[in-house]
Amino acid sequence: MNATPKNPTPVPRAEIVKLEGVGRSYGAGDLSVHALRGVDLAVRSGELAALAGPSGSGKSTLLNLVAVLDRPTVGRVVVDGVDTGTLSPAGTSRLRRDRIGFVFQTYNLIPVLTAFENAEYVLMLQGRPAAERRERVMAVLEVVGLAGLERRFPRELSGGQQQRVAIARAIAAEPALVLADEPTANLDTRTAGALLDLMVGLNEDKGVTFLFSTHDPEVMSRARRVVRLRDGVVEADEVRAPAARARS
Amino acid sequence: MNAVLKLAWRSLWRNRRRTLITLTSIALGLALTIFMASLGAGVYRQASEGAVRMQAGHLVVEHPEFRHDPSPAHALAATEVVAAARGLPGVETVRPLVVGQAVVATAAGSVGVGVMGVEPEAEIGASPFPERVVLGRYLEEGDVRGAVVGTALARRLKLEPGKKAVLTTTDARGEMTSELLKVVGVFQTGSEESDVFLVQVPIGLARRAWGLPEGAASQVGVILGDPDDLPGVAAALSGRVDPGVAAVRTWREAIPKVAAWIELDTRANRLLRVFVIFLVGSTILNTILMSVLERGREFAVCLALGTPPRMLRAQVLAETLLLAALGTMAGAALGAAVSGWVQAHGIDLSLFLSREEGASGVTVGGFMISPVLRCWLTPEQVGAHTLLVFGLTVGIGLYPTWRSTAVPVADLLRTR
Incomplete structure (x- = not known):
């Protein structure tokens, strides 16, 4: 078991995520599958970056490595200045709690908590005082357009509303990075568009850094940077002009 | 939290x-x-x-050899034991008993029986027999030759209140002795063994039959108000009797089948x-x-x-x-x-x-x-x-x- 380093390897602060020669393979010998092969990638603070590519290209594997839900077979993953390979389980929990926000494809809200409590969850883990939690959560719920619905449980919300709660949960603690795995995959076009507006707005107005995976060409068109993966390698890395806010 | x-x-x-x-x-x-x-x-x-109340009690004080050889020769001088037991807290009743085996005969026949000589006043409330009398009455103080018998025994020997029978046994010296019994009551406990086999008589008659002196008893039974007090009372009573003369046994030792x-x-x-x-x-x-x-x-x-x-x-x-x-x-x-x-x-x-x-x-x-x-x-x-x-x-x-x-x-x- 690795110990949390007292002085993590320093990297320039502007690079929130840095992958150096990262590879991930599953299985062994002739049966091994290489999900990622020697990927080098840096995501800087304030970026809205999309990971694009067909199924099996390595998008989810890359996100899992950045989220420290998985470990690379080779290479180094650094998140907000911390080399994730050196983290203990407790250090991993702290990194996820304090520096990374998550938005999942299937919302993954905690069903027994209200919208307010779901958005508050990470702040509660951080041990923030109740008054601060309330102030922050009410503010982010306002931002994501859920003011007035804070007492509803997930089952009482639509898919789009649930995903907005998930975004509120992801940004409430002001993480260095928000990871989103196919965040619009389960939403209709109109709701997906509204959600993208929200993410673009958060990125532009509050400087929230997003790294998300997607299949959706419409979503890709709204990203400022698109990293295309194929067969576990970076096929293309395009930086674009700022996207328009409104979709239609 | x-x-x-x-x-x-x-x-x-x-x-x-x-x-x-x-x-x-x-x-x-x-x-x-x-x-x-x-x-x-x-x-x-x-x-x-x-079982305890049909027998001697929660505690039984008897001659050390009585358990292995329940002959009249193994009786004990009970007066001091009775006094010692009566002074202990938690003790409800102390019953001196003379027990032995005999033959009871009437014109209808003869039957081997177990005889329990009791103090009638000590039995009231302490033993189930007084309450189980279905014909006649239970023994009373002053009954010299009175006897109560079980229903099954009464049927076999055609006994009923007022009828007489003869009790024959061997006394402590090995001599045959006989006593005339006058049935005053018939009891029914529901226990076949008791109803067929047991005869209760005044303790004085039993002492005469087995040739025991005044104050002698085969056993001294101690009935407790609360059975949970047994260990404490047993220890206290053991400290008051000479172990060479008398043994204090709990009901578990005295009634091992139960x-x-x-x-x-x-x-x-x-x-x-x-x-x-x-x-x-x-x-x-x-x-x-x-x-x-x-x-x-x-x-x-x-x-x-x-x-x-x-x-x-x-x-x-x-x-x-x-x-x-x-x-x-x-x-x-x-x-x-x-x-x-x-x-x-x-x-x-x-x-x-x-x-x-x-x-x-x-x-x-x-x-x-x-x-x-x-x-x-x-x-x-x-x-x-x-x-x-x-x-x-x-x-x-x-x-x-x-x-x-x-x-x-x-x-x-x-x-x-």
Whole structure:
């Protein structure tokens, strides 16, 4: 078991995520599958970056490595200045709690908590005082357009509303990075568009850094940077002009 | 901590029906074990009390050799023992007895019997015989040749109140002696052995028959107000008698057949309770494990969000603790209520017993138990069983608690 380093390897602060020669393979010998092969990638603070590519290209594997839900077979993953390979389980929990926000494809809200409590969850883990939690959560719920619905449980919300709660949960603690795995995959076009507006707005107005995976060409068109993966390698890395806010 | 409890409480009720079924299982299992334990204790108490009062008492003081050779020669000078026993706290009655075997004869025939010479006034309230007289009356002070006999013996020898019989035996010197008996009453205990075999006579007549001096007795029986005082009174009485002259025996030594039956049945009862608790434990394990396994993705989300694994485990353990606390509280209350009711009112099994004459109960080792079974409930029974089931529930919850954080987070997050 690795110990949390007292002085993590320093990297320039502007690079929130840095992958150096990262590879991930599953299985062994002739049966091994290489999900990622020697990927080098840096995501800087304030970026809205999309990971694009067909199924099996390595998008989810890359996100899992950045989220420290998985470990690379080779290479180094650094998140907000911390080399994730050196983290203990407790250090991993702290990194996820304090520096990374998550938005999942299937919302993954905690069903027994209200919208307010779901958005508050990470702040509660951080041990923030109740008054601060309330102030922050009410503010982010306002931002994501859920003011007035804070007492509803997930089952009482639509898919789009649930995903907005998930975004509120992801940004409430002001993480260095928000990871989103196919965040619009389960939403209709109109709701997906509204959600993208929200993410673009958060990125532009509050400087929230997003790294998300997607299949959706419409979503890709709204990203400022698109990293295309194929067969576990970076096929293309395009930086674009700022996207328009409104979709239609 | 509040957040953990809040999550645990709400998670517990997300599947209300399953939680209620589990709580019911815990409560009914605990209530059943408490009831079984208290009913067992009640029946053993009834059995031992019945036997004890038909025999000498909770404690028996007798000549050290009397147990192996119950001859009149092994009588003891009872006056001092009786005085010593009467002075002890917790003692209800002290009964000097002369017991022996004899032949009772009438014109209808002769029968070998067990004779119990008693002080009639000491028997009232202490022994079941005075209350079981169905014909005539019980012995009274002043009866010199009076005798009470069992129904079956009376039938065989054609005896009834006012009839006479001759008791013949061998006295302490080995000489044949005879005494004339005048039957004053007939008793029916329901115990075949007593009703066929036993004759009670005044202790003076018995002393004459066996050639014993005034104040002598085969045994001195000590009846206690509360049988639970037995160890203390036994120790105190042992300290007051010369062990070379008299031995103090508990009823377990004096009536080993009943003690053995109680011992055997206690173990069987305990085994049944273990079985019930095992079944309850299986239900609990199934429920908690199911509840944890079906929430794998939720736990994966919590871990991905940075929840410390120990906090997640604390939540699952808190769910188990809440389940155990609610279930055992309900079970303890239900078990105590049912047992308390049965202790107060009893369960009458008369309808299930044989309708033969005299069958008014169940016999154990030749002694009658009332057909109305009663529980004997103690705080210790409730406390011990509640703690056992609570501990078992929490213990069973440890595996699901561990499983809650042993989840493939990345895989589960990708599933729908």
